Amino acid sequence: MKKLCYVATIPAVVHAFLRSHIRAAAERYEVTVVCNSADRHLIDDLDARIVFLPIERKPTPAGDMLVLFELYKLFRIERFDIVHSIMPKTGMLAMLAARLAYVPVRTHTFTGQVWVTKRGVGRMLLKGFDKLIGMLATCALADSPSQRDFMVNEGVLRRNKTKVIGGGSICGVDPLRFHPDTEARFSTREALGIAQDAKVILFVGRLNRDKGMLDLAAAFDIIARQHPDVELLLVGAEENVPFSRIQEICHGARDRLHYVSFTASPEEYMAAADIFCLPSYREGFGMTIIEAAACGVPAVATRIYGITDAVEDGKTGLLFQAGDVKALTRALLRLITDNDLRKQTGDAARKRALDLFDSEKITHEMVMLYDSLSQIPERK
Numbered sequence: 001m002k003k004l005c006y007v008a009t010i011p012a013v014v015h016a017f018l019r020s021h022i023r024a025a026a027e028r029y030e031v032t033v034v035c036n037s038a039d040r041h042l043i044d045d046l047d048a049r050i051v052f053l054p055i056e057r058k059p060t061p062a063g064d065m066l067v068l069f070e071l072y073k074l075f076r077i078e079r080f081d082i083v084h085s086i087m088p089k090t091g092m093l094a095m096l097a098a099r100l101a102y103v104p105v106r107t108h109t110f111t112g113q114v115w116v117t118k119r120g121v122g123r124m125l126l127k128g129f130d131k132l133i134g135m136l137a138t139c140a141l142a143d144s145p146s147q148r149d150f151m152v153n154e155g156v157l158r159r160n161k162t163k164v165i166g167g168g169s170i171c172g173v174d175p176l177r178f179h180p181d182t183e184a185r186f187s188t189r190e191a192l193g194i195a196q197d198a199k200v201i202l203f204v205g206r207l208n209r210d211k212g213m214l215d216l217a218a219a220f221d222i223i224a225r226q227h228p229d230v231e232l233l234l235v236g237a238e239e240n241v242p243f244s245r246i247q248e249i250c251h252g253a254r255d256r257l258h259y260v261s262f263t264a265s266p267e268e269y270m271a272a273a274d275i276f277c278l279p280s281y282r283e284g285f286g287m288t289i290i291e292a293a294a295c296g297v298p299a300v301a302t303r304i305y306g307i308t309d310a311v312e313d314g315k316t317g318l319l320f321q322a323g324d325v326k327a328l329t330r331a332l333l334r335l336i337t338d339n340d341l342r343k344q345t346g347d348a349a350r351k352r353a354l355d356l357f358d359s360e361k362i363t364h365e366m367v368m369l370y371d372s373l374s375q376i377p378e379r380k
Contacts, residue, residue, distance in 0.1 A: 001028070001029060001030050002028070002029050002030070002081040002082070002374055003029065003030045003032070003078060003079065003080045003081050003082070004025055004029035004030070004031050004032070004080065004081065004082045004083075004084065004370065005031075005032045005033075005034060005074075005075070005078070005080045005082070005083045005084070006018060006021075006022075006031070006032070006033045006034065006048075006084050006085070006086070007033075007034045007035075007055075007071065007083060007084070007085045007086075007090055007093075007094035008033070008034075008035055008085065008086040008087055008090055009035065009036055009055050009056075009057050009087050009089075009090055010035050010036070010043065014086050014087065014170075015043070016170075016171050016287070017086060017109075017170045017171040018033060018043075018046055018048075019045060019046060019171075020171040020172070020174070020359050020362070020363050021171060021363050021366055021367075022046055022047055022048050023047065023363070024363040024364065024366070024367045025366075025367055025370065026047060026048065027367075028367060028370075028371065029081075029082070029370070030049075031047075031048040031049065032048060032049045032050075032051060032078065032080070033046055033048045033049070033050050033051070034051045034052075034053055034055075034071070034074070034094075035050065035051075035052065035053070035055065036052065036053065036054060036055045036056070037052040037054070051074065053067050053070050053071070054066070054067060055067055055089075055090055055093070056089075057087070057089065058089075059089065064089070064093060067093055068093050068096060068097055071093060071094060071097035071098075072097040072100050072101050075097055075098055075101035075103055076101045080098075080103055081103075081104060081105060081374050082103070082104075082105040082106075082107065082370055082373065082374055083095075083098040083103045083105070083106055083107070084107040084108070084109070085107070085108045085109070086108070086109045086111070086170070087111070088114065088126075088129065088130065088133070091108040091109075091110075091133045091137075092129055092132065092133055094106075094108070095108055095133050095136035095137050096136055098136075099136050104138075104374070105138055105139070105370075105373045105374055106136060106137045106138045106139070107137060107138070107139045107140070107141060107373070108133050108134075108136075108137045108140055108141065109141040109142075109143060109170055110130065110133075110134075110140060110141065110142050110143065110147065110151065110157075110284060111143055111170065111284035111285070112280075112282045112283045112284040112306065113126075113127075113130060113150075113151075113282060113284070114126055114210075114282070115127045115130070116281070116282040117210050117281050117282055127154070127156060130151075130156050131155070131156045131157075134151075134156055134157045134158070134161075134162075137161075138161070138373070139161060139162075139163060139369075139373055140157050140161055140162045140163070141162070141163055141164070141165060142157070142162055142163070142164050142284070143164070143165075143168055143169055143170045143284045143285040143287075143306070144164065144168035144169070144284060144285040144305070144306045144309040144310070145164050145167075145168060145309055146305040146306055146308050146309050147168075147284045147285065147305055147306050147309075148162050148163075148164050149305070150305045163369065165362055165365045165366050165369065166356070166357070166361055166362045166365050167309070167356035167357055168285050168309045168310070168356075168357070169285050169287055169290060169310075169357050169362060170285070170287065171287075171359055171362055171363065172290075172357045172358055172359035172360070172361060172362030172363065173290050173291050173293075173294045173353055173354075173357050173358065173359055174359045175294055175354055175358060175359075177267050178267045178270065178291045178292075178294035178295050178353075179267075179271075179294060179295060179296075180271065180295055180296040180350070181267070181268075181271040181295070182271075184267070184268045184271040184272065185271045185272045187268075188268045188269060188271065188272035189272050192233070192258050192260075192272075193258075194231055194233070194258065194272070195229075195231075197229065198229050198230070198231050199227070199229055199230045199231070199274045199275070199336055200230075200231050200232075200233055200272060200273045200274050200275070201220065201230065201231070201232050201233070201273070201274070201275045201276075201277050201332060202233045202235070202269060202270065202272075202273035202275070202276050202277065202292070202297070203216060203232075203233070203234050203235065203236070203276075203277050203278065204235045204236055204266050204269065204270070204276075204288045204291075204292075205235075205236045205278070205280075205288060206236050206237055206238075206239045207234065207236055207237065207238045207239055207240075207241045207242070207243065207246070208239040208240055208241060209240055209241055209281075210280065210281045210282055211278070211279070211280045211281075212278070212279030212280050212281060212302065212322065212323075212328075213234075213241040213246065213279075214241060214245075214249070215279045215323065215325050215328055216232075216277055216279050216328070217245075217246045217249035217250055218249060218325045219279075219325055219328045219329040219332060220232045220250055220253065220257075220332075221249055221250045221251075221252065221253065222329050223329060223332060223333060223336065224250065224252065224253035224256055225252065225253075226333075227333075227336060227337075230256070230336055231256040231257075231258065232250070232253075232256065232257055232258070233258045233259075233260075233269060233272070233273065234246065234257070234258070234259050234260070235259075235260045235263055235266060235269050236260075236261070236262075237261055237262060238261065243257075243259045246259075266288070266291065267291070267295065270291060270292045270295040270297055271295050273292065273295075273297050274297065274335075274336075274342065275297065275298060275299070275300060275332065275335050275336070275342070276288070276289060276292035276293075276297045276298070276299045276300070276301075276317075277299070277300045277301070277328075277332065278299060278300075278301040278302070278307065279300075279301065279302055279320075279322070279328055280301070280302055280304070280307065280322070281302070281304070281322050281323070282304065282306075283302075283304060283305075283306040283307050284306045285306045285307075285309060285310055286299075286301060286306055286307040286309075286310035286311070287310075289301060289307065289310040289311060289317070290310055290353045290357045291353075292349075293310075293316060293317075293346075293349035293350055293352065293353040294350055294353040294354060294357075295350070296346045296347065296349065296350045297346055297349065298316060298317045298318075298335060298342060298345035298346045298348075298349050299311050299316065299317035299318075299349065300317060300318050300319075300320070300328065300331045300332050300335065301317060301318075301319060301320075302319065302320060302321070302322040303319040303320060303321055303322070304322055307319070311349075312348070312352060315345065315348050315352075316345055316348045316349035316352050317345055317349060318331040318334060318335065318345075319331075
């Protein structure tokens with residue numbers, strides 16, 4: 001049996017990727033996962049050999065060199081046929097170590113690009129790192145067609161070595177987990193103190209400026225003054241926008257703000273929502289959009305690469321220009337006030353999510369890709 005190794009720091013979306021793909025890959029490959037022990041709570045259900053290394057998301061020069069050396073040693077000893085990395089810094093370390101260890105198939109999945117919102121030297125440096133990852137990988141994966149086109153047009157990746165699995169996303173959506181659920185809708189709202197007849201706008205993700213959190217807060221402040229039955233629910237860890245800052249912006253509607261810092265069950269909050277909002281400035285795809293869509297929840301999101309693959313504007317949700325708070329407010333108000341439109345777009349969103357992004361289809365295509373790639377090279 002051939003040997004496959006995943007290398008990743010494991011936020012929730014990467015955990016979903018691993019859980020989905022390991023289940024399918026384990027039938028053909030001996031699977032190892034290399035991750036940070038800080039993510040131990042997320043990997044209890046991964047049916048794979050686990051190797052812990054101190055992989056930090058932020059740059060730590062001495063620590064990163066140690067991880068690079070440990071990865072190299074592991075790859076040389078285990079003689080993996082395929083190494084697949086996820087997340088930017090992890091990709092740099094894993095692809096370099098795998099190249100030095102002569103791993104024949106080196107695959108990296110690109111998600112959102114941090115450098116898109118940067119300027120000057122910072123943008124050039126971070127973009128250069130992505131370009132180097134693409135050079136070291138034997139096959140690069142983009143998690144949406146528009147992200148692939150963007151990366152190719154920016155000169156980061158070569159089109160002939162960049163692929164998109166299925167319609168996009170890193171692992172698709174599990175319809176058995178994400179679906180309309182009236183029982184979960186009732187119990188989740190009751191637990192949060194949200195009225196059953198309220199209209200709930202939901203955001204799931206890191207509380208980060210690049211996610212458009214300040215824009216969403218400003219839009220909700222306007223909407224809350226006009227519509228006392230609308231509430232905002234935020235689910236995700238604080239990053240560079242503390243929840244207290246959201247409360248300051250929405251000071252007049254503090255009692256209609258709800259915050260959950262962590263959940264292993266985002267589907268419960270999606271079932272409780274009426275509108276999903278992702279006002280992000282950069283995304284590789286917008287995984288949470290299709291998860292909410294599978295629950296029958298339409299999206300209001302930015303018209304940027306990645307998200308344009310997750311939302312069909314006017315049919316499964318509404319798109320607006322990133323940073324335009326007035327346009328964001330108008331889009332949210334359209335779905336809040338037009339019950340028929342909200343129902344139609346929610347139904348269409350669910351159908352599209354299941355037709356294009358069913359997790360079984362995505363994972364099957366991923367394993368087929370592994371099979372085709374692993375037939376090509378011979379190890380030195």
